[in-house]
Amino acid sequence: MPHEIASEESLRYADHDRTWLERELASAASATRDLRRRLEKAQQQLAETTRAYNKTVENMLDIIRENNTLTLECDRLRWQCQREGVAVNFGPGPGIIQHLTPEEARAIRKAMARLHHPDVGGSVERMQHWNAMLDVIEDGGA
Secondary structure (H helix, E strand, C coil): HHHHHHHHHHHHHHHHHCCCCCCHHHHHHHHHHHHHHHHHHHHHHHHHHHHHHHHHHHHHHHHHHHHHHHHHHHHHHHHHHHHHHHCCCCCCCCCCHHHCHHHHHHHHHHHHHHCHHHHHHCCCHHHHHHHHHHHHCCCCCC
């Protein structure tokens, strides 16, 4: 009889241990799933941030190229005006703007929009200023 009691008690402990281990295993599996979801979310955020960073760098390089192109064009126009003896002001306002053809004004509007339009991070006020000046030329008022 004492042997049977010990055996029943061992079975109860074993059953209790098994139940405890099953609960611990379920808890560990739940924690693993939660950590896996968190990791996947962090990886997605990292991928989105990397894409945004790469797009920003690409946009900056495009802006630098555009700026270099516009600077070279400005230098070419300045040189051509000096060669022809035409005094010109290359800043916004009167000056070279008065001597542009409507086609040149449209080309300048397009270039200024790429640089200064609010949709690409530019200033509304600056874009409005350029548009007002170029509208006069395109309409033949210059």
